[in-house]
Amino acid sequence: MSLTFEDRRMKILNHLEMEGKVQVLHLSELLSVSTETVRRDLDRLEKEGKLRKVYGGAVKMRMELVEPPFLRRTQMMKKEKVAIGKAAASIVQDGETIMLDNSTTTLEMLPYLKDHHNVTLITHSVPILNLAMETFGGRIIFLGGEVNLELKAATGSLTDQMLDQFKVNKAFISVGGISLADGITDFHLAEAVISRKMMQRAEEAILVADHSKFGMSTFARVAKLDEISMLITDSGCPKEWMDTIEALGIEVLIGE
Structure with a gap:
């Protein structure tokens, strides 16, 4: 039929x-x-x-062909990003060193890390650095280099060279899109290069992404899906995606 x-x-x-x-x-x-x-x-x-x-x-169809400005993105999917940030911060253990890439999702981890005094935080993100200096009680290492004013982050060869100096417990990586065909992608090549290097320098690469990123492909590839250790997303993530991710042997954590 x-x-x-x-x-x-x-x-x-x-x-x-x-x-x-x-x-x-x-x-x-x-x-x-x-x-x-x-x-x-x-x-x-x-x-x-x-x-x-x-x-x-x-x-x-993409809702956005280019990534919105950082300040605008802080207000997009706000509830979901807060839930993801809280869940991500909950798996950070005392004594660990973590890397946070430059995103409004990893930024939401900071309010829930304020009591982690024995944690070292490494980032190339200027907004994360600024908030961490106000609220974070542990050690902060800023990955220097040329600051990209549009991205609000240090990028380029100097930042890449600094990353080679570290081996960390966990890297929290954000994305522009997630698809089975193209894996994890970002809007900007410079950001994708830094995120990929952070994954390489970490024992665990943890992907933080709200449900709007699934089924999307953006400009620059960060990694294959099976290169991540864990996915942290929100309750709006389709069950088909959660089943697919878990079938790859990747743990899925839902922020509530």
Whole structure:
């Protein structure tokens, strides 16, 4: 029995949610329909604003083609980021050294780290440095280098060289997008390079990401999904994604 458009629509969008992109030939085999039918379905879904057609298939629509400014991002998904920050801070143990990359999600860890006096915090993020100097009771190490005024963080070869000097317990890494096809990605190459190096210099690489990042692919690749040790997300994360992540042997922690 052939599938109705609504059935095909659901399967196409579910596949798009997990992969971030779909291909006409693969969908034709998956749905047991002709490539012409798939193309018509993609046309309809594009008109609905559900996807954007590209050569040979389609990609997920992005709400933002470029990353919003840091100050604006502090107010986006605020409740979810606070829950994630609290959960992330809860796994930091006394005596550990941790790295925080430059994001509004890792920034939300700081209020819950204020009593960790025997923890060393390493970051290249100027907003995290500023807040840590006001609230954090442990040791702070700032990764120097040229400060990128747009990103509000130190980046470049000097920052990269400083990272080589450290081996830490945990690195908390944020993302621009997460997809099965492209792994963990960021909007900015300079940020992706630093995040990737932080993962390499840590015993545990911990990904902190709210549910809006899943199924998205952004400009610069940070790492493959199976290179992380743990995912910390919010309760809005789709169950399909949690099951997929856990199937890779990665622990999932939900911030409440």
